[in-house]
Amino acid sequence: MNKRVSRIVLVAGLYLASLPAFAAPLQKSEVNPTANWVAHIDLEAFRGSTLGKLVLAEIQKQGLDQKIQQFAAIFSFDPLRDLRDVTLYGKDQDRTNAVVIVDGQFDAQKILSLLKMNPQYQEIPYKSSMLYRWQQEPKPGQQAAGDQMMYGSICDAGRVVMGNSLTAVQQAVDTIKGQASGTSSGLLNQVPAGQGRVFAQVVATGVGRLVGEDPKAALLKQTESLALTLGETSDNIFAELSLRGQSPEVAGNMTKLAQGLIAMVQLSNDKPQLAELAKKLTVSQADKTTQVRFEGATQPTFEFFKTQWEQRRQRQGQ
Structure with missing residues (x-):
């Protein structure tokens, strides 16, 4: 059961990070100034567009809404309707420097109850926040990548931060709280x-x-x-x-x-x-x-x- 739940949590994270559209314009204040790349998807804008309506209609036509309902039953939110935006940023090619920020309507206690079933679950106090650690498992057909850990935090206003690096997640939490440090890469001036x-x-x-x-x-x-x-x-x-x-x-x-x-x-x-x-x-x-x-x-x-x-x-x- 633990293995199944941890896999579901991993798949959920990957799913959220790879949705075909990012909600609300990019909030520059959420991006750490040391990042040199950022990707942002506005799901609210996408859903209200002609293209978004065509895509959503096609999802229903293909019968994919049943899988989405199954997802919603587990996580208590609908990824097509309850997500507002997704922001992904990092430094250079190293994926461990990347973090994803998901903004939406979540049942925080439901997410935590699933994470707690992971055998490597751990709560990590950080300043005035609580961070969480769990073990990432490979998707079906992929080889195990060792004891690769994921870290995350549930911030205020319905924002969830996730990443492979504890340090990167800590920096992301600091950034959201207006406590970012480090030399600016000039990235945000290019948006x-x-x-x-x-x-x-x-x-x-x-x-x-x-x-x-x-x-x-x-x-x-x-x-x-x-x-x-x-x-x-x-x-x-x-x-x-x-x-x-x-x-x-x-x-x-x-x-x-x-x-x-x-x-x-x-x-x-x-x-x-x-x-x-x-x-x-x-x-x-x-x-x-x-x-x-x-x-x-x-x-x-x-x-x-x-x-x-x-x-x-x-x-x-x-």
Whole structure:
């Protein structure tokens, strides 16, 4: 029973961290100033959008709502309706530096009662807060990763903090309480102002360190920062990617590469739907910054990705 419950807690955490949309605009005060990447999903904005309504209708059509109801019966909240937003941030490539902050309506006592059934459960007092430790178990089909621990804290206003590092979770709790310390990476100054109904944002600085030594990412190694915004204006969905290079020359190379790739897709005869979507992509450059923007009608864009998803399921034999 302990093993089953701890697996459920792990799956719940992973599920919350990987939802297709982040609620409320990004709260910069929740992000530790030393972080150099952040991702935020606004679930309230997503649910109120045309795209969100199409996705929710498809979930019901596919019969997935039964699984969600089972989840809600265990954790006493509906992840599609009770979550407001999810924020994930960290430092460089080390996943142990990452934390996820989930904001929503939770039954804190229900969550704690499940965690207490984990054999490695421990309560860790920290300043005026209480932190919790439990053992993370691998998902079915994955090899065990040793005694990997998870740490978390239930903060005020319905916020839950989770991470692989006790230190990272402690720093996240301090940040939420306005007690953050450390040298700022400048990340939060790179967060673009949202226009329209923004679902999600991903922002990173020091991109060269994040991509590591991958030879295929030579241009990204010369990139100082990136910002990706997804959202909706009226009945159009948009995605905007900004890449700031180390110099105008680097930005020029990125611009030419993006233009070339888009042109290839636009001329593709074997994937006419993708070619049509590619025609809605625009590329521009201003000094060190390259910007790629997509904007198109929500309904046909949704139908395209739905078709891709269904074809992938068929190939996997699901």
